[in-house]
Amino acid sequence: xxxxxxxxxxTYADRSLWKQTALHDIDxxxxxxxxxxxxxxxxxxxxxxxQLFNGILKPSAGTVSVLDVTLRAGEKSPRLLPLRRRVGLVxxxxxxxxxxxxxxKDLCFGPLNFGMSPEDAKERARKAMLDMGLDLDLLERNPxxxxxxxxxKAAIASVLAMDPDIIVLDEPTAxxxxxxxxxxxxxxxxxxxxxxxxxxxxxxxxxxLLPVADNWVVLKEGRTAFQGNASDLAKDPAILERCGLxxxxxxxxxxxxxxxxxxxxxxxxxxxxxxxxxxxSLRTEGKGLDGAGGKRDDHE
Amino acid sequence: xxxxxxxxxTMNERLLLGRSIETGSWVHKLDARSKxxxxxxxxxxxxxxxxxxxxxxxxVFSVVVMxxxxxxxxxxxxxxxxxxxxxxxxxxxxxxxxxxxAVWLSIGSWDLYEDGLRLGAFSVIxxxxxxTFSALLTFTTTPGKLNQGLEGILSxxxxxxxxxDRITLMIDxxxxxxxxxxxxxQIIMKAQASRGADLKELPLKEKGRMLVSxxxxxxxxxxxxxxxxVYSMEARGFRMDAPxxxxxxxxxxxxxxxxxxxxxxxGVAVAWL
Numbered sequence: 001x002x003x004x005x006x007x008x009x010x011t012y013a014d015r016s017l018w019k020q021t022a023l024h025d026i027d028x029x030x031x032x033x034x035x036x037x038x039x040x041x042x043x044x045x046x047x048x049x050x051q052l053f054n055g056i057l058k059p060s061a062g063t064v065s066v067l068d069v070t071l072r073a074g075e076k077s078p079r080l081l082p083l084r085r086r087v088g089l090v091x092x093x094x095x096x097x098x099x100x101x102x103x104x105k106d107l108c109f110g111p112l113n114f115g116m117s118p119e120d121a122k123e124r125a126r127k128a129m130l131d132m133g134l135d136l137d138l139l140e141r142n143p144x145x146x147x148x149x150x151x152x153k154a155a156i157a158s159v160l161a162m163d164p165d166i167i168v169l170d171e172p173t174a175x176x177x178x179x180x181x182x183x184x185x186x187x188x189x190x191x192x193x194x195x196x197x198x199x200x201x202x203x204x205x206x207x208x209l210l211p212v213a214d215n216w217v218v219l220k221e222g223r224t225a226f227q228g229n230a231s232d233l234a235k236d237p238a239i240l241e242r243c244g245l246x247x248x249x250x251x252x253x254x255x256x257x258x259x260x261x262x263x264x265x266x267x268x269x270x271x272x273x274x275x276x277x278x279x280x281s282l283r284t285e286g287k288g289l290d291g292a293g294g295k296r297d298d299h300e
Numbered sequence: 301x302x303x304x305x306x307x308x309x310t311m312n313e314r315l316l317l318g319r320s321i322e323t324g325s326w327v328h329k330l331d332a333r334s335k336x337x338x339x340x341x342x343x344x345x346x347x348x349x350x351x352x353x354x355x356x357x358x359x360v361f362s363v364v365v366m367x368x369x370x371x372x373x374x375x376x377x378x379x380x381x382x383x384x385x386x387x388x389x390x391x392x393x394x395x396x397x398x399x400x401x402a403v404w405l406s407i408g409s410w411d412l413y414e415d416g417l418r419l420g421a422f423s424v425i426x427x428x429x430x431x432t433f434s435a436l437l438t439f440t441t442t443p444g445k446l447n448q449g450l451e452g453i454l455s456x457x458x459x460x461x462x463x464x465d466r467i468t469l470m471i472d473x474x475x476x477x478x479x480x481x482x483x484x485x486q487i488i489m490k491a492q493a494s495r496g497a498d499l500k501e502l503p504l505k506e507k508g509r510m511l512v513s514x515x516x517x518x519x520x521x522x523x524x525x526x527x528x529x530v531y532s533m534e535a536r537g538f539r540m541d542a543p544x545x546x547x548x549x550x551x552x553x554x555x556x557x558x559x560x561x562x563x564x565x566x567g568v569a570v571a572w573l
Contacts, residue, residue, distance in 0.1 A: 017321055017372075017375070051490065054494055056490045056493060056494060079501065080498065080501070081496060081498070081501060084493070084494055084495075084496055084498075085496060087494075088494070089491075089494040091487055091490065091491045091494070092487075094491065096484075096488075096517055096520075096521055097487075097488050097491040097492070097517050098517065099512070099513045099514075099515075099516035099517050100513075109495055109497070109513070110495035110496055113495060113496030113497050114496045144520065158495070159494075159495065162495065162496070
């Protein structure tokens, strides 16, 4: 397991009048090399959860194990620098956290902090820029002169430049344009499938992540309300509504189609293309549309 | 302190002053104007207290009023904590410099005078109650109401060309920005820590560099926020010096008059003692 949480609680401002428990008894495991989506209404504890993954926050109760590091509540934590190199955490609005005078320096900040030589850091910076689909000419620019979307991508690149094994992102696609959004999601998918990295994404747009995510965690008021894959979610999308979320379109379409055609045991098709393909294949087979198709092995 | 920081204490919590604690007590419900006036009168009461009896009465009065807010007294104590060394310093200066009254103790060539000890103790008691009691104002009044009260108090000065609206607008906006900017700096610090620059784990030399990495984005975002605020205020029709209606209208009730009278009675009492 890349990340494992056992009965973890987190309380802000413990022992004061403003004490507030953000997470209650969270049990969670995220396997290595998987893409996990985290959803939940605002204030459900998503951002707090992410900050436990690289030791920015320490659990008030329970145990957090990330890779080979274990953080227990009430115990002195080990040195966190090595953990933070391996867990890249991208906060919300990362573009607002850039500070160097050139994009290149900003990208090298992380790698240099983790003891890399300047040449290697620059090499990493270039690679991260290319990964994010950014032009290498931008390296010499002042980050404040980039467009909003470019800044966001450069900021994400500055975390990728650290070459982390686990990439954790807090709403990376918010405020991005639709093309950049799909590009970013497919980049993260490549980093996971081709290089075996673990990717954890908090998102308010479940639709864009549903086709690629292996697992989902849905939070409600600081507790896990759902943990499982998209097929489980497709069986009972109403759970999302109970958590204060709207059911994503892809799940609603799939539910409607599956209910009408009796496709209970099918793998859910969560993109427009795959769903169209399935419906088309049912038509050519000449059955299913009458509602008596019943169980099917697969569509060819 | 480090222990607290490790448990995830945010910067906001360290700024105890200026944070209201809602308990719904009678003091909370008072008009902000009467509370501000009461505080000013309290300063007079403190200055008029010149005997041990007066000090004792002042202490009883202060503690009773503080307790009646139903806010735990330890929060008032915490408000005075940052100034404990200053109080100690004032005490020592008084004890060393005042050379009147009976000599109580002689160590070599140095004498401890009764008056020095007494004045030192009085200064510390005055300062202690001044800070803890004035914390009552911010504990029981939200910044918005406080500001509105201030505007009411300042309104007589309009005749002399002072613009209370401008002053309170400035205060209002600054107060509004403090938690925002603190929260933001904290997020940036966390982001930099995630990128291997943890303030707690860095050598001293690197901490300076870290400060720069914090200041640039914080200042950039403060400017961005200020600009956004200007636009959004203008978009909603804000004009400086234009007459505005109020959402909360302050109402001066019987309790407010009683509150003020309490201080007047206290002032007369301590002046007598």
